[in-house]
Amino acid sequence: MSTAILDDTTTRPATGSIPTAGPDVEITGPIRERYEEILTPEAIRFVAELHHRFAGRRHDRLADRMRRRFEIGNGRDPKFRKDTAHVREDARWQVAGAGPGLEDRRVEITGPTDPKMTINALNSGAKVWLADQEDATSPTWRNVIEGQLSLRDAIRGELTYTSPEGKRYEVTATETPTIVMRPRGWHLVEKHIRFTDRLGRQMATSGSLVDFGLYFFHNAQALIDSGRGPYFYIAKLESSEEARLWDDVFSFSEEYLGIDHGTIRATVLIETLPAAFEMEEILFELRDHCAGLNAGRWDYIFSIIKNYRGRGARFVMPDRSEVTMTVPFMRAYTELLVKTCHKRGAHAIGGMSAFIPNRRDAEVTQRAMEKVSADKHREAGDGFDGTWVAHPDLIPIARAEFDAVLGDRPNQIDRKRDDVKVKAADLLDVHIGRPITAQGVHDNVSVAIRYIEAWLRGQGAVAIDNLMEDAATAEISRSQVWQWIHQDRTTEDGTPITREYVEQLIQQTLAEVPRTATDRFDDAAEVFREVSMGDDFPTFLTTVAYAKFLTDED
Structure with missing residues (x-):
């Protein structure tokens, strides 16, 4: 394993070594071919500055999470906050909304950022590609840096890939999806890049700030020049204070690169139980940078189990296959999300059905198509503006369901869902009876x-x-x-x-x-x-x- 301290006085190195940008950051991961194109002195200096400004607040927010989990575990249920009622009751504010290239999000494909998957996503015909450095990526050092290389090359129209078997992949689509990159959540660290703060304390860097910082620094202007912009999916948020932290990161980063305030657009995954009680507050804190919310169904189920794991039999769920989107507490959560988004001019994006086709088994494929079609039919009918799929073969199925509702409209934000009335008890009633x-x-x-x-x-x-x-x-x-x-x-x-x-x-x-x-x-x-x-x-x-x-x- 090679080790390098970054020094901003040095020019770009040969493969296998990295120059330095001062004593703040140490790279301990191996330096492979082309890594120096991502780990430039200027990019690392930016990542170091993000840590100087925001690492302490990140630790504070993680401590808040621990406190909140302790309170729920000891019988204090989450509820809609009294101290932010004025935010929910003020009908005047709206979020920034879609940036260029994000107006129509009816079908989004998700997946990791290795070269082959990147090319497949860009050729898929989806409106948006969620370029996932989080739950769909194992955060090996190779995946973290080479994922950044794939994105850099894709944004500049330079990405190709040849498989070990000799098959060549390249982007052939005349219209590619808008890229929305998902950095790791606040809880994850990057141990191959170490940061020393102004008090001399050395620590692993934040996976969130590393993923965001490297991608934004290298690609923001290129994305703007292409007619789109630097867009992000924000994962695992648990409070509006965490959203405010991200908003401050965005504002500082725009100023650092001389980009207009509000150029960044974020879509927040509502995939934790505490966040479900603060949807409007999260939109409010990010309002200058926010495009919408996503119903992150699987992490949301996990969050409920995690928070209520010790609260008795009433909170025990049956087989995973029985916890579907049609059970009452999941219906309450998704309907509240649509209502909240449309009230504030934000996109509501549906989640990912786990069913996928099997090209070697027609029966499995047919069953997957039917399950996905029903899932997307429900989402489009509920008012969602778009949805996720994990496989290119599912894009026509999902698109057909949203086309039937949207027609030529890019979204259905004008559908306000004033009929939805969700109480705190509805979000916590997890009894399924199976x-x-x-x-x-x-x-x-x-x-x-x-x-x-x-x-x-x-x-x-x-x-x-x-x-x-x-x-x-x-x-x-x-x-x-x-x-x-x-x-x-x-x-x-x-x-x-x-x-x-x-x-x-x-x-x-x-x-x-x-x-x-x-x-x-x-x-x-x-x-x-x-x-x-x-x-x-x-x-x-x-x-x-x-x-x-x-x-x-x-």
Whole structure:
């Protein structure tokens, strides 16, 4: 592993070394071909300045999260805030809305930023590509930096890729999707770049600020020149104070590069339970930079389990497959999101159905098409302005459902949904009335271990059992197992869900999967045991796996 301190007096280096920009930042990750095009002295100086200004506030916000989880765990339910009632009651303010190229978002494709997936997304025919450096990307050092290279080349029309088998990929579409990049959430760190603050304390950098900073610094002006702009999906927010922090990051960054205030546009994923109670406040804090909100369904389910994991049987959910978008608490959450967005002139973007086609199995494909069509029909009918898909073959299905509602209109923001009346109790009524089955427990164990194994090998979005799994769906699987164990649940046939029972399923999974000399299944099982069977509940499985296995290997 090479180490370099950045020095701003040095010119661009040869491959394998990096110049420096002062004592604030140390790069400890290996320097591979072309990395110096991303890790320039000027870009690293910008990232260092972001940390000087905002790292302390980031830590404060993370401390607020811990306090809030403790309060919920001890019986204090979230509620709509009294101290911000004036924001909700003031009908005059609106958000900035869509920037150039974001007016029509009826179908967005999501996926990681490796060269092949980038090219496939740009050729997909979607209106928007969510270029995902978060839940669909395993944050290996290679993925973090080479994802930035893919985006840099794509924005400049220079991206090509040749597979190990010799197949060449290139962008052929005459009209490519607008890129909306998703940096890692506030909770994640980048341990291959270390920052020393003005008090001399050294720490890992923020994954959020690294991902945002490198992308914005290198691409903002090129995106503006192309007629679009620097657009971002913001993940895992839990409060309007966190939104205000992002807004201050945006304002400072625009000023730093001499870009007009309000050029950045952010779409916030409402994918945590606390954020669902502060949708309007989040829009308000980001109003100069905000394009809309997205219903991040899978992380939202995970957030409810995480916050209520110790609050008794009333908050225990059944098999993951039974927690659908049509259960009452999910309907309340999505309808409130649409109403809130349209009240403030913001896009409401629907979530991703996990079903994906299988080109080798016509029956599976037909079932996936039917499930996705029904999901998108519901979203378009509820007032959403667009939706997500994870596979190019699903774009025509989703587009047809939104075309039927939108016609030639780019969105349906004018549909205000004043009929929606959602109370705090509606968001917290998670009773579904279905059993936990032995198959459901088995599937959670199997899917989580197989996903973690792929994640440890650098894959963040993985097709498993004809569903697209990412970090959020794996979080549901492992957190349900933890809750079932600690709440003394039994399966439908009366079998207690204990650590011993789950260990048997782990061994069964390890026996069922094909093994190779280089697989990571033993490591994956170790991670799974820690995040689903321990006395303590790790806040995110990815932070555990990252610290144990990704920081010293790549």
